[in-house]
Amino acid sequence: MDLNLIQAFVDIVDAGNLAEAGRRRGVTRSQVSRQLRELEQQAGAQLMRRTTRRLELTEPGQALYQHGVRILQEVASAQAEIDSLGKxxxxxxxxxxxxxxxxxxxxxxxxxxxxxxxxxxxxxxxxxxxxxxxxxxxxxxxxxxxxxxxxxxxxxxxxxRWQLYASPAYLERIPPVREPGDLAGCEFLCQPYPPRQFALSLYRDGQRVDVAVTPKLQSEHFLFLARAVREGHGIGQLPVYIGWEEVRAGRLVPVLPDWRPEGLGxxxxxxxxxxxxxxxxxxxxxxxxxxxxxxxxxxxxxxx
Structure with missing residues (x-):
């Protein structure tokens, strides 16, 4: 089979339709369609079913796609290794x-x-x-x-590692947080959890304590969460790789430093x-x- 046609076929599958595959390859939709027909003739089998809305792989098409991806990876790896010899x-x-x-x-x-x-x-x-x-x-x-x-x-x-943090200003205006249970009365900031209210697990020396919290703010973007904590919106659960620089600069303070909260990963x-x-x-x-x-x-x- 023609390797260029196999590459075109893999591009069509990855793109999801002929028009997008043509755009990625820098050719027209009709040229991509012609390449697909040529490959099907070489393979002696229908590789894709055309519907009004999408293209669906047939069983031979699925097999050729899986092998095609590996073949192209091998060719690219070989070419890169050849190109890199002494270069x-x-x-x-x-x-x-x-x-x-x-x-x-x-x-x-x-x-x-x-x-x-x-x-x-x-x-x-x-x-x-x-x-x-x-x-x-x-x-x-x-x-x-x-x-x-x-x-x-x-x-x-x-x-x-994960840690709880707060701004010095926020800690000054709330009652002291000395035990995990004290978190229940605080505004809490964290990554998204499925339930609106959940049990935050904290660990120390083999001991586990669960505290029911209802987050005030949730986000997957930890720099945004760190900013919210820094500006005094509440106590935040952050990975240490985000919080440690803030602590060094004096903008954040570890909360319950002897306890480790369980994070998502x-x-x-x-x-x-x-x-x-x-x-x-x-x-x-x-x-x-x-x-x-x-x-x-x-x-x-x-x-x-």
Whole structure:
């Protein structure tokens, strides 16, 4: 089969329709349609069913798509390795990073990597809910979770610790918070939890205490939450990698520092799709990020 036609077919499946595939490939819709017909003739089978609303893969189409993705990855990896022999590393890596951690610590490292490897181009997506790397067209995803997906390759980087914080001004105007139960009377800021009211779990020396809280403000963007805490909107549950700089600057104060709240995810992973031969550009990015993240002071005592 023609490798160019296989690439066109993979692009059609990823795009979802002929028009979008044509836009991505820089050709017309009719040219993409013609390439699909040519590939079906070579394969001797119908690969997609055309309906008025969408394209649906047939069983042969699904099989060809899965093999096609792997074939194209192998070809790209081989070409990158050939190009890099005695030369600057080349390639393109699509990266997904969570917003708070990405803004605070991963983004500067990605820029360092880009400067170190000018032959490698990056496409960086800041998002918290990327689950299907193939559908999202992602090569490398940074994800904070307690349970990485079993159908992907997950490389553990470090533990993620959580802490409660408040501004000095907010603590001055509320009764002292000395025990977990004192949180029940405070405005609470945190990442989104499914129920409107939930039990916040705190741990100390093997002891667990649950406190019922009703959040005043919830957000997945921790820099926004940190700002709200800093401006005195309440006590916030934040990852330590966000709060520690604020504490150093005197803008925030740890609340119940001997207790650790349970957050949504306690480890940082680099996640990729299963691939025996990832491109050299992808391998270089993963190795660089694992090494550099481990050097960061905020992670050093928990780095894997």
């Amino acid at each position: 600057t590393l080349r390639g393109h890596v699509r990266v997904s990073v969570p917003t708070g951690l990405g803004d605070a610590h991963i983004a500067p490292l990605l820029l360092q990597f880009a400067q170190k490897h000018p032959g490698i181009t990056l496409r960086v997506l800041f998002a918290n809910r990327v689950t299907d790397l193939i559908a999202a067209e992602i090569d490398v995803a940074f994800k904070v979770t307690s349970a990485p997906p079993l159908d992907h390759v997950a490389r553990e980087i470090c533990d993620i 306690n480890r940082l992973f680099i996640i990729t799709t299963p691939n025996l031969h990832p491109s050299m550009a992808t391998r270089a990015l993963i190795e660089f990020m694992r090494e550099e993240l481990g050097k960061l002071e905020v992670f050093q005592d928990t780095a894997a």
